[in-house]
Amino acid sequence: MDWGFPENVSTFGADIDAAYGAIFYATALMFVIVQGLLVYCIIRFRRREGRKAVPIHGNTRLEILWTVVPFFGVMFIAYTSASVWLDIKSPDRMPEDAMELSVTAQQFEWSVTYPGADGQLATADDYSTRNELHIPVDRAVRLTLHAQDVIHSFYLPELRVKQDAVPGMEIPVWLQATATGEYTLGCAELCGLGHYRMRGTVNVYSQQEFDTWAAEEAAIASGAPASLPPVAAR
Ligand SMILES: [Cu+2]
Numbered sequence: 001m002d003w004g005f006p007e008n009v010s011t012f013g014a015d016i017d018a019a020y021g022a023i024f025y026a027t028a029l030m031f032v033i034v035q036g037l038l039v040y041c042i043i044r045f046r047r048r049e050g051r052k053a054v055p056i057h058g059n060t061r062l063e064i065l066w067t068v069v070p071f072f073g074v075m076f077i078a079y080t081s082a083s084v085w086l087d088i089k090s091p092d093r094m095p096e097d098a099m100e101l102s103v104t105a106q107q108f109e110w111s112v113t114y115p116g117a118d119g120q121l122a123t124a125d126d127y128s129t130r131n132e133l134h135i136p137v138d139r140a141v142r143l144t145l146h147a148q149d150v151i152h153s154f155y156l157p158e159l160r161v162k163q164d165a166v167p168g169m170e171i172p173v174w175l176q177a178t179a180t181g182e183y184t185l186g187c188a189e190l191c192g193l194g195h196y197r198m199r200g201t202v203n204v205y206s207q208q209e210f211d212t213w214a215a216e217e218a219a220i221a222s223g224a225p226a227s228l229p230p231v232a233a234r
Contacts, residue, residue: 006157009183009204011176012088013160019084023077030073094174098142099135105145105152105165108194110185112143116218127221131200136210137180145171153189156202162188177204 005017087093102113102121112133116125133156135141145154145165152165154173163173187198205213 005160006184008158008160009177009179009181010159010161011178012084015084015087016160019080022080026073026076088174091172094142094172095140095176098140098174101133101135101141101143103133103143103145103154103165104148105154105187105191105198106148107150107192108187108197110154110187110198110200114214114217116221125218125222127217129217131185131198133185133200133202134210134213135175135177135202135204136207137177137204139207140174140176142172142174145173150191151189152187152191152198155186155188156183157186158183159202164189177202180204180206180209 005020008014008017010016100115100121104111104113110131110133111128113121113126113128114134115121116123116127118125143154145163147165147167147169149167151167153162154165155162156175159175159177161173161175163171165171181204183202183204185200185202187195189195191198
C-alpha cells in the first residue's frame with residue numbers, strides 16, 4: 001500500500017513534495033506532543049482517594065507561551081507553502097516560451113485543444129482530443145482552463161497539478177514533464193453524477209514522437225490523407 005504521493009514526473013514536483021513533507025512532519029510532531037501531554041495529565045492527575053481538586057485561575061506565562069509558539073508554527077507553514085505556491089501559480093512567473101494549449105471541462109469530459117501547424121490557438125487548423133492530454137517531455141506547457149457548465153478541477157497527480165476550472169474564467173496553469181509515459185488526468189471536484197467518468201490520460205512523448213503525433217492529428221483534422229510514417233513507440 002502506498003501512503004504517499006504517486007511517482008513525480010514534474011519539474012516543480014520535488015518542491016511541492018518537500019513543502020508537504022515539512023508541514024506534515026511539523027504537524028505530526030505537534031500532534032504527538034499534545035496528545036502525549038493529554039494522556040500524561042489524564043493519568044498523573046486522575047482522581048485518587050484523599051486528594052482534593054484545586055481550582056486555578058489562569059497562568060499568564062503559560063498563555064503567552066501557547067500563543068507565541070503556535071504563531072511561529074503557523075508562520076512556518078505559511079512561509080513554506082507560499083513560496084512554492086507563488087513560484088508555480090503566479091501567471092507572471094510562468095515560462096514565456098511555453099507551448100500553449102487550451103483545456104475545456106464540461107459535464108462530463110475534458111477536451112484539449114492544440115494549435116495545429118501555425119502554432120496559434122483559436123485558428124482554423126486547431127484540433128482537439130477528448131479525455132487525453134498529449135505533451136512532449138522536457139518542454140514547458142501552458143494550459144488555459146475553461147469550464148462550460150459547473151466548476152471542475154483539472155487534476156494531474158503525477159505532474160503535481162490541481163487547479164479549478166471555473167465557468168466564465170480563463171485560468172492558466174503550467175507544467176513541464178520530466179519523463180515520458182502514460183499518466184492520470186482526472187477531475188478533483190465533484191461536478192455531478194458523471195463526475196467519476198471525467199478520467200483520462202496524459203501521454204508524455206519524446207519531442208520527436210510528439211511532432212509525429214501532432215502532424216498525424218493535424219492531417220486527420222484537416223481531412224488530408226495521413227501520408228506519415230507510423231509512430232514507432234505508441
Ligand atoms: Cu468534473
